[in-house]
Amino acid sequence: MPDAILEQAARHGVALEMRGAVAVVSLRRPAKRNALNDAIVAALRDVFQHLPMEAKAAVIEGEGEHFCAGLDLSELKERDAGEGMHHSRSWHVALDAVQYGRVPVIAALHGAVVGGGLELASASHIRVADETTFYALPEGTRGIFVGGGGSVRIPKLIGVARMTDMMLTGRVYNAQDGERLGFAQYLVPEGQSLDKAVELATRIATNAPLTNYALMHALPRIAEQPSDHGFLTEALMASIAQSAPEAKDRVRAFLEGKAAKVRKSS
Ligand code: 1HE
Numbered sequence: 001m002p003d004a005i006l007e008q009a010a011r012h013g014v015a016l017e018m019r020g021a022v023a024v025v026s027l028r029r030p031a032k033r034n035a036l037n038d039a040i041v042a043a044l045r046d047v048f049q050h051l052p053m054e055a056k057a058a059v060i061e062g063e064g065e066h067f068c069a070g071l072d073l074s075e076l077k078e079r080d081a082g083e084g085m086h087h088s089r090s091w092h093v094a095l096d097a098v099q100y101g102r103v104p105v106i107a108a109l110h111g112a113v114v115g116g117g118l119e120l121a122s123a124s125h126i127r128v129a130d131e132t133t134f135y136a137l138p139e140g141t142r143g144i145f146v147g148g149g150g151s152v153r154i155p156k157l158i159g160v161a162r163m164t165d166m167m168l169t170g171r172v173y174n175a176q177d178g179e180r181l182g183f184a185q186y187l188v189p190e191g192q193s194l195d196k197a198v199e200l201a202t203r204i205a206t207n208a209p210l211t212n213y214a215l216m217h218a219l220p221r222i223a224e225q226p227s228d229h230g231f232l233t234e235a236l237m238a239s240i241a242q243s244a245p246e247a248k249d250r251v252r253a254f255l256e257g258k259a260a261k262v263r264k265s266s
Contacts, residue, residue: 005050009043016047021205022198023055023103030064036116037072038090044120045094048101056205057212059197060098060124061108062117070115070138071148088147091116095123095149099220104204104212108197109133109184119148121183122157125216126200129184130193133175140167157182208246 006016013029025047027034036044051058062068079087098105098120107124114136121127137154139146146154146167154163158181165171179187188196204212218237222230241247253259 002050005046009047012039012043014040014043014047016051018052018054019198020202021054021056022201023051023058024194024198025058025060027060027062027068030062030066032072033066033069033112034062034064034117035069035072035074036120037075038087040072041091041094045090045097048094048097048105051102055103056209057103057201058101058105059108059194059201060105060120061194061197062110064111065132066111066117067107067109067113067133068117068120069112070117070119073142076144084147091119091148095120098123099125099153100217104201104216106197106201106204108193110191110193112136113183115139115146116148116150118154118183119146119150122153123149126186126197127184128186128188128193128197128200129175129178130188131175131190133178133184133193134172135166135178135183136170136172137163137166138170141170208241208244208250210241210244210246214241 009016010028013027013034015026015028017024017026025044027036027040029035029040048058104126105124106126106128107121109121109127109129110132111134113121113129113133115138118135118137137146137150145151151163162181166173173181173183175184175187178184186193186196186200214237218233222233222237225233250259
């Protein structure tokens with residue numbers, strides 16, 4: 001990644017640190033609960049579009065008591081329809097860089113995961129929450145609407161009915177209910193979400209790169225295709241993945257008794 005991008009992102013509150021093959025991206029604006037202003041959204045876009053080549057997986061986390069308080073409401077100004085649309089589209093570009101970038105992204109959640117913070121978390125591929133995490137979409141009560149891709153991504157996690165309820169009533173979900181309903185795939189004790197996310201990312205970084213690519217780029221598209229199209233895309237992706245030398249090596253290693261078996265979970 002060019003140093004100038006990294007320095008500019010850090011100045012705007014987005015830091016990047018490599019931990020082995022894992023890029024840990026941190027929102028660093030705790031005094032404002034990591035609220036996302038235009039500069040931070042642009043910095044997130046730049047960092048995820050230019051992750052260092054040695055990064056094979058990434059983690060996104062927030063400094064302080066909360067993951068992210070969503071849109072910086074102090075920047076919510078009068079915009080005409082065109083400006084409003086471009087503002088929302090700028091979030092789409094940044095969060096697309098998270099979801100459809102080069103490497104899988106794990107969100108390490110704690111405290112508030114609200115509004116645009118939940119939109120950011122839902123652009124990640126896996127979410128790990130600690131017991132302090134809570135989820136809300138206060139847009140409804142603030143008289144606005146989601147604009148960072150939330151209406152596309154959040155129903156895929158929890159369904160349209162639950163998202164509608166959250167926005168109409170201001171309902172807040174706690175960490176336990178959040179895991180049960182699909183906001184997060186992992187729930188860990190207070191203070192442990194970052195460690196767990198880095199542990200998962202470190203493991204994901206050892207997967208065959210084409211498998212990770214297929215899961216990030218093919219699976220979500222296949223899931224939206226009519227089944228007939230999906231079966232064909234799946235067959236194409238499967239043939240590409242299994243023809244990679246790395247796949248052949250891994251299958252051979254298993255057949256020769258040199259690779260781990262699948263074990264019952266404890
Ligand atoms: C903020 C923001 C913010 C905090 N924009 N400044 N998001 C919301 O509607 C959520 C608004 N925030 C909250 O409900 C609470 O701040 C929290 C539950 C996240 C945290 O509470 P707490 O008690 O730890 O912190 P605080 O005292 O409320 O906030 C500390 C400071 O951060 C304070 O500023 P200060 O100058 O008085 O110290 C707050 O004003 C500031 N702050 N959250 C601006 N969001 C693409 S569209 C997406 C649309 C949305 O995301 S709408 C939802 C916006």
